[in-house]
Amino acid sequence: MAKGFTLWFTGLSGSGKSTLAEQVRDILLERGLKVEVLDGDVVRQNLSKGLGYSKEDRDINIRRIGFVCNLLTRNDVVAIAAAISPYKEIRDENRKLIGRFVEVYCKADLDTLKARDPKGLYEKALNGEIENFTGVSDPYEPPDKAEVVVDTAAEDEEASVAKIIGTLEQMGYIPAGDGRGYSEEEEESIKQRLRDLGYI
């Protein structure tokens, strides 16, 4: 039975893709799964070094990430991609290539992103210091059929992570719960409760 799948985080810069990807990775590792994260910022320093931010270069970058995710997925690894990936067509191309593909749309309004702006990029982009900045001077096409939508402007990280993990469980891509059932201590408590009502 196939165990690999690709979890693809898409959304504007600062929308929480990398943060959520790391948290989901940690949970999946704890559950004994093999996991690799392909973070857009990191990929651009090696696999896609030299590429710029034109539509053509962005498409090449996302296709490359998709290619690696496909290799990992078919070898029973959970591939987590966290990249702006602004164009729907290329994301859908990767979805088709990989098959076991779960899209997570990290949604956040521009005002929230401007307020967060950990790298000061929005301020620079709005001042015209950065060209082709997605959401300001370059388009972003939100997914219309993402398996998970996390509203990172409205919900806390824990709720977003729970939503993602819950979806993966529901889709049968990861074992439900923590994969181990109850701990010994919990099991004892449950036995006691069942005894208290005469159920065992």
Next chain:
Amino acid sequence: MRFLRRRSRKRACVVGLDGVPFGLLKTLAQRSVMPRTAAIIGEGGLKQMRASLPPVSSVSWSSFMTGANPAEHGIFGFTDVSSDTYQLRFPTFADLAVPTFWDRLGESGRRCAVINQPSTYPARSLPGALVSGFVALSLGKSVWPKEHLPALERMGYQIDVNTQKAREDLDGLLDDLDSTLETRRQAAAYFWERENWDYFQVVVTGTDRLHHFLWNAVEREDDPRHERVMGYYTAVDTFIGEMWDRFHKGGSADKEGEGFVLLSDHGFAGMRKDVRLNAWLRENGYLDYKAEEPTSVAEITPGTRAFVLDPGRVYLNVKGRFAKGCVEPEEAPALREELAGRMREMSFEGEKIISHVFTREEAFRGPKSALAPDLVLISRNGFDLKGTTKGKEVFASTHFQGMHTWGDAFVWSRLPVPDDPEIANLAGVIMEYLSG
């Protein structure tokens, strides 16, 4: 725009009363112990309903929330047995093998708020909010999404009454039932306002606890706690009335009462004796233990041909199915027939104990039927079937006063519930209404 669309949507509100039998609800309504309920059910729509097989909350509520047979949703009891070690295991919400109808409503953008639903622990994501019920252990793992946890903690939300204490302190149990119901009320009010729901559900489980420990006080007017117990039922009735008023005040019901559902997951009856089926199997040469005082079926001898898990689930120890199976698969049908026949004839002081014997094929339909018990026994009122390995005596008396029953759960609804309903029918009825 969103507001207009929301108003035109149908909404449903379900109040579950765990372990309340059809006959008792009617009686309490007629006697004005439950006047609000009497007014709601007064114009018809109350039906007797079959619980799941076996009639325990974990199975019955799982059938309710999925609309599926146990052989589809995979929950056959509060316990399962390992085919390798014969050790008991305790299914979690994660073992539910099919989506709940809340999940399916979510696929069409509808949201649910579900409070105190048994067999949903640990809580997982669903479209809306969930507070798990029995056998939930910690509130932290019972709430989804977690953002609701602080509010529930602030209101002192109680998952359940203290059943360990209840045995020694029945008056304390009654106090506990009142305070648990009060936090259930507060939680319902909270989620009613906080969640943008299309489907709302709250389950009162205190009724089941009351019946286990104080059934005599429910039935007998001369019982010293009868008035107090009736007071609890009136408090439950007030809560039902509040939910009804809230549902109608918001203009949620398209027609009078439509979309409001009352139900129980199984019935209850007074009990005379525990019937220890493993002791009967031992006495009749079908089962033996390696230990003098066994603590579980994991201690059966290799020659054991059958054993029982609570409440009346009979498993044949068949080669290939169980690691130490000794019954040849081709011999299993005859053994099953023999056991069904003999167990059907079991009696206590000349009175028959068993009312129904269901074979696996009769009771279970679905891809997990291979995991189902070979037989499910249903007893006559007064005889509580047990899978305990304790004791050599078949019949025993305990401090419990009530036992679960199968054929007399109830449902009240103006929705088109089929005649002679079973609890698994309701998910489809509610889904169809909300989708219409």
